[in-house]
Amino acid sequence: MTSVHELIRGAVSREEAAAEESGVPGLSLPGAARPRSTRPIALRAVGGSTCGSELAQVPWSFDTAPGYGPGASVADAIPTDAPRQGVLPARYREASEEQLHEWIVEARAELGDRVRILGHFYQRDEIVQYADFVGDSFMLAQAAKSSPEAEAFVFCGVHFMAETADILSGPEQAVILPNLAAGCSMADMATIEQVEECWRELTEVLGEGSDGLQSVIPVTYMNSSAAIKAFCGRNGGIVCTSSNARAVLDWAFARGQRVVFFPDQHLGRNTATAMGVAEEQMPLWRPHLPLGGNTAEQLRDAWVILWNGFCSVHKRFSVAQIEQARAEHPGVRVIVHPECPAAVVAAADGAGSTEYIRREVEAAEPGSVIAIGTEINLVNRLQQQHPELTIFCLDPVVCPCSTMYRIHPAYLAWTLESLLAGETPNRIRVPDAVASDSRVALERMLAARP
Numbered sequence: 001m002t003s004v005h006e007l008i009r010g011a012v013s014r015e016e017a018a019a020e021e022s023g024v025p026g027l028s029l030p031g032a033a034r035p036r037s038t039r040p041i042a043l044r045a046v047g048g049s050t051c052g053s054e055l056a057q058v059p060w061s062f063d064t065a066p067g068y069g070p071g072a073s074v075a076d077a078i079p080t081d082a083p084r085q086g087v088l089p090a091r092y093r094e095a096s097e098e099q100l101h102e103w104i105v106e107a108r109a110e111l112g113d114r115v116r117i118l119g120h121f122y123q124r125d126e127i128v129q130y131a132d133f134v135g136d137s138f139m140l141a142q143a144a145k146s147s148p149e150a151e152a153f154v155f156c157g158v159h160f161m162a163e164t165a166d167i168l169s170g171p172e173q174a175v176i177l178p179n180l181a182a183g184c185s186m187a188d189m190a191t192i193e194q195v196e197e198c199w200r201e202l203t204e205v206l207g208e209g210s211d212g213l214q215s216v217i218p219v220t221y222m223n224s225s226a227a228i229k230a231f232c233g234r235n236g237g238i239v240c241t242s243s244n245a246r247a248v249l250d251w252a253f254a255r256g257q258r259v260v261f262f263p264d265q266h267l268g269r270n271t272a273t274a275m276g277v278a279e280e281q282m283p284l285w286r287p288h289l290p291l292g293g294n295t296a297e298q299l300r301d302a303w304v305i306l307w308n309g310f311c312s313v314h315k316r317f318s319v320a321q322i323e324q325a326r327a328e329h330p331g332v333r334v335i336v337h338p339e340c341p342a343a344v345v346a347a348a349d350g351a352g353s354t355e356y357i358r359r360e361v362e363a364a365e366p367g368s369v370i371a372i373g374t375e376i377n378l379v380n381r382l383q384q385q386h387p388e389l390t391i392f393c394l395d396p397v398v399c400p401c402s403t404m405y406r407i408h409p410a411y412l413a414w415t416l417e418s419l420l421a422g423e424t425p426n427r428i429r430v431p432d433a434v435a436s437d438s439r440v441a442l443e444r445m446l447a448a449r450p
Contacts, residue, residue, distance in 0.1 A: 071402025073185035073312035083180040092410040107416035120157035178411035189309035190263035192227035194287040217256035233440035242353035262307030314339035317373040336373030
């Protein structure tokens, strides 16, 4: 079994050799004495990659700087009003891994059932070990909804997930994001102002619809802001997850002549392609161009209008990686997430949500070889849980989600001890009006079962 740390050391050796050969300065790996919770899990690839070795640093070293920080989305543009995290007290920044573990365990025990820790599949193992619930963004929001006894939820994920948990949990329950800088570059690729302008232009071109059908139905992926979920709720639209996207599009086409899908173009394209929609019927909407860069005729002929957004982690996977995996491991089964580009999904043996990937691994015969195209922390955890299988990540650079990495045990310890002291740090609050409209779109999603 290969650990993330061993993968990194292998990547270091390959990169240093390549750098030496090309004359490009190499990268240094921090010493072996670095605590496990701060181990580096990403390195810059030679040529064309945006994944930086700065992930070897602790997140508070770059939390206050602009941008998403090192990782797959380091080059993505971040909104100027994106939340930033305040300075973490020195007590936590200077603590050892053992001290942080002790503080977290003691605080959890004292808080008891009053507080629930929710951990996303993509979180590092050092966080997942403390979680009361582990799942994807919607599973965790559901966990919050089904825990009426809890006074607070510590959401170890990213900002849009904490918003959804706040919408679905009770008004007296607090949802806390341990690090406010844990955002999502995909969610930030569609702002409410851009979406409303898109809607205005589409309405002018497409009219109000006919034959009892709305001209266009807005559909947003779970990976979007509460404001955009509320927009969908107000305008006859719906939210989808990667597991029920097809059912949601069926729901939308039963009510509208076409769909505008944001913010992830790849999930929208892959889902619609599987339903038989042709590429020419799926124009891309670029929010900074009039009519999204399309003609009025293209929009009228469209079935699905795709927003120009993407996940920086899943965009890294390529057909070349799949071909290499098949060459090196004859008989390998390749499974990818539907946020990957269409060519990658077409070349894979299977594509589906994080939960789908997990189920596929659990159903595999002992001795099977599985290559997975999704975030490295989940892939590594599946490898550890299934030693009877050979599991590896398609991306040899091992580049994780920049912002998921922001949730560090030091922030978790600080959050839990603050709650013990009667403080509620980093509470995520969705305004009542926004929450109400968002809930409409989310309830429609709940009814659209795959």
